Every structure is written in structure tokens, then in C-alpha cells.
Amino acid sequence: MRGREVVLSFIYTRCHDPRECPLISAKFGRLQAALRNDRTHLVEITLDPQYDRPAVLRKYAALFGADAARWSIGTGAPDAVLDFAARFGVQPLEDARGSFIHNERMILIDAAGVIRYASDDAGWNPAGILAELRALQGGAGNPLARLDLALSRAAVAICGNAVAGFSGLADLAAFLLILCAFGWGFYRIGLAIRRGT
Numbered sequence: 001m002r003g004r005e006v007v008l009s010f011i012y013t014r015c016h017d018p019r020e021c022p023l024i025s026a027k028f029g030r031l032q033a034a035l036r037n038d039r040t041h042l043v044e045i046t047l048d049p050q051y052d053r054p055a056v057l058r059k060y061a062a063l064f065g066a067d068a069a070r071w072s073i074g075t076g077a078p079d080a081v082l083d084f085a086a087r088f089g090v091q092p093l094e095d096a097r098g099s100f101i102h103n104e105r106m107i108l109i110d111a112a113g114v115i116r117y118a119s120d121d122a123g124w125n126p127a128g129i130l131a132e133l134r135a136l137q138g139g140a141g142n143p144l145a146r147l148d149l150a151l152s153r154a155a156v157a158i159c160g161n162a163v164a165g166f167s168g169l170a171d172l173a174a175f176l177l178i179l180c181a182f183g184w185g186f187y188r189i190g191l192a193i194r195r196g197t
Contacts, residue, residue, distance in 0.1 A: 005041070005108070005137065006042075006107075007040060007108055008043045008106070009043075009106045010088070010102065011025060012052060012092075013046065013051070013052050013060045015100070024104060025064045026064065028042050028064065028066070032067060032070055035130070038070075039137070043072050046073070046075045046081065048092075049076060050078055053075060057074075088105060088107060089105060090103060104119075104121050105119070106119045106124055
């Protein structure tokens with residue numbers, strides 16, 4: 001994949017929480033559809049290599065419409081796979097039910113192999129990643145989509161994953177509207193107090 005931008009994430013096929021691995025794979029599907037004839041490659045690596053063997057991953061890939069020429073879902077020897085994930089800060093913990101607790105890290109790697117963007121929640125939006133990719137490729141990435149992605153990332157960093165998936169621009173606009181409403185209300189109260197004295 002040298003010479004290509006890579007969008008990398010970590011999933012496992014037995015994940016049943018629709019806000020986690022299935023959501024990441026669905027977003028990869030949207031990226032794949034938007035990246036037609038593009039030099040970007042999508043990569044998902046399993047965090048459950050004992051179960052997620054090639055036949056299981058082929059079925060999972062088909063479920064999300066992965067085109068092997070543009071989207072790879074990989075596995076391997078358990079130690080090698082988990083060591084690879086750990087290099088990117090992903091260290092899954094198996095719970096009593098056999099599910100894995102892990103962060104939803106998504107990494108954007110440029111054509112030279114340099115990590116350019118990382119997100120630790122499932123709340124990233126494909127439009128923002130597409131804008132980042134276009135900017136990396138020397139094109140005009142949508143500045144509003146890039147700003148929205150940056151604001152969403154900042155909100156998650158400040159507030160935690162509870163705000164993951166919200167739109168940074170919409171949240172900023174709502175915050176400013178609320179701030180203006182409170183400011184106007186305090187101004188009116190101040191005027192009323194001043195007239196009363």
C-alpha cells in the first residue's frame with residue numbers, strides 16, 4: 001500500500017453494538033462509495049483473530065459490500081495481529097461474554113506512511129475524512145467538512161465519547177445560539193434592574 005493513503009481501523013465480526021464495529025464498517029462502506037477510482041485504500045483489522053478467520057471475514061466483507069481492490073479486512077496469527085493493533089494504541093480486553101472492549105481508533109495515513117489524523121471514537125464522519133484525504137492529495141478539501149471534523153474531535157476530547165457522532169458545526173451553532181439567548185436575557189434583566197433603580 002506504499003504510495004497510497006490508507007484509512008485504518010480495528011473491528012471484530014462478533015461485535016453486536018450497532019454504535020461500534022458495525023458503524024465503523026458502514027462508514028467504511030460510505031467512504032468506499034465516495035472514493036471511486038481513488039488511490040486511497042481502506043483497511044480494517046480484526047481484534048478477534050482466533051474467531052475471525054479468512055472465511056468469516058469474507059462473509060463480513062460481503063455484508064458491507066467491501067471491494068477487495070479498495071478495502072481490505074485483515075487477520076493473521078493472533079500475536080502478530082494484536083501486536084499490530086497495540087502499535088496503534090488499540091489493546092482489546094475480552095469481557096465475560098466474549099465481547100471485546102476497545103477504543104474505536106481510526107487512523108488516516110498519508111502516502112509516505114505518516115499518520116496524519118487519528119480519532120478514538122466512532123463519531124468521525126466520512127465527509128470530514130474525505131475532505132482530509134483530498135487535502136492530503138493536494139486537492140481542495142472541503143474546508144467546512146474539515147472544520148466540522150476538527151470541532152467534533154475537540155468536543156470528544158473535552159466531553160468524552162458521550163458526544164461522539166454529533167456534528168461539530170451544528171453543535172457550535174447551537175452553543176452560540178444558546179449563549180446569545182442567555183446574553184440577551186441577562187441584558188434585558190440588567191435593563192429592567194437599571195430602570196427600577
